[in-house]
Amino acid sequence: MGFCMADTKIMDAKGISRSLERMAHEILETNQGAADLAIIGVRTRGAYLAERLVKMIKRIEKIAPPVGAVDITMYRDDVQIRLEQPIIQNTDIEFSIDDKNVILVDDVLYTGRTVRAALNEIADYGRPRCIQLAVLIDRGHRELPIRADYVGIQLQTFHGENVIVKLKEKDGEDSVILQQMNGGKKK
């Protein structure tokens, strides 16, 4: 008995860019423009997606909202159970988030624990008017009461499968790959 892994390409560069473009429009529609927006990405890949969204918003509205990045390492909830300390990256929010509509951006929404950590961290920087969540992939299996406001695509996955997001800025190419496995329970 063994698991056989099979890679399925879910999105290519065009697909990612179309989804982000639609999400940018939806963000502007919901928030009635870009005036009060601040975009904050979750490191590593969420931060690159946040920068892309800001570029698109600037093209559409001629206003570039401030962009920042959070590293959630210090806010993780598995600190007591893990054996090895993760390397900490910079959190970079160089503007006031008070009374802003903050759009939190990440690549994959899964258990929701990363988002929970990011929400706590953002709360330590100020009091935004609201925080909305934008993700490229929502793969289900939430363990916390968290949902996304803007979603690139919804993906049915098993626990144990991997969703691999590659971005040009970090990985040299744009793609989303689902590594499927036999067994597991579909949600």
Next chain:
Amino acid sequence: MNLKSPHLLQLEGVPAEDINLILDTAVTLKEILDRPIKKVPTLRHITVLNLFFEPSTRTKISFELAEKRLSADSVSFAKATSAVVKGETLLDTIWNIEAMKIDMIVIRHSVSGTPHFVARNCDSNVINAGDGTHEHPSQGLLDMFTMREKYGKIKDLRVVIVGDVKHSRVARSNIWGLKTLGTSVAVCGPSTLLPFEVEQMGIDVYTKIEEALEGADVVNVLRLQKERQSAGLLPSLREYSNNFCITKERLKYLNKNYTVMHPGPMNRGTEISSEVADGPDSVILPQVTNGVAVRMAVLYLLSGGVGKIE
């Protein structure tokens, strides 16, 4: 990534990758000190005991703040108000406090090797906050952090440590740490205050201040430990000051982009002039700020799983 050792007892023997891991982690953690809420929840599960058997302002407050910034619980101990004055031994003191469930011990003691002894006899992670005339590793790390912050990398620097090297745990930690990172190190002081071992440490030794400062980038000025000068090692403080005090005139021997450091507390006018201590090239207060970040990094990294993960 974890450190190789569950304790920070000394910098002698700590590999370069561990020193760099601490310094890199401190760069990131320093940013927390500028936030509106200067606190992250990372070490909520950790309780730290600050055990100071010797007086301390900077190091004690620095460790306490580092613990608080990471949300660790901390308790502090002062010898004068403890049962040590009733004759309780060191290990009994530690075992009793450990029985109240603590995870880490920050210890300063006037006897060299005390932290090592404690580490062998308890279950907590032990951090040496200064032991006798042996080492003060977190001070060595924060000095290296401060140099790296200014110069980018410290490998190609020339660092000269001036003063009472014999009694200085700061000097020893600096020498070991800097040597591990490949920095060129020299010491300078009256020969009565230079220990024999410096010759074997593979560093340059000077007794004339002008020669020592020539071509150096960083001068790290040690405190003249007046409380340890009873043995007649110096004719007088004034003579020491005439020969070794870092004054504005003596700075001209240093390289252009020089830096003046001092671990504190300063004897103004004895080992460093006020003009230099408060001058534009002094990083004495930034050293203190960096100390909190470096100690946060040490606490964070030691709180990870103890032992090696292959």
